[in-house]
Amino acid sequence: MNLSGLADGSQTRWWAFNPQGVSGEKSSAGSIYCYANYLDGSGCNPGTRTYTNPQAGVWEFVVESRRTSPLLSNTFKLEASITQ
Structure with a gap:
């Protein structure tokens, strides 16, 4: 999964x-985990992650921004790719 196209300073995950x-x-950090531009992702890469051996079926991906993000409007692009 790759998240890109965020506005400067956007705290999005x-x-x-x-x-x-x-x-x-x-x-383990819950509400502060893996936001772009916030606490350096709290040990997570907010732009790219890999899910190894994902469970078969339909996955849901939720994109959210912190209320402290500097802009109300924020474009983004979330892309998924499957490899074997």
């Missing part, structure tokens, strides 16, 4: 949920 609705993220 995506969150992945597997087909059972369980978060696919490894987060």
Whole structure:
């Protein structure tokens, strides 16, 4: 997964949920985990992540910005690719 096209200073992330609705993220920091332009991602790369051996089915990806982001309007591009 790749997140790009964010406005400068935007504090934005995506969150992945597997087909059972369980978060696919490894987060001990919860609400501050993996935002671009915030605490250096808190140990996560906010731009690119890989999900190894993902569970088969439909995944949901939620993109969200912190209320402290400097702009109300924020474009983004979230892209997925599948490799074998």
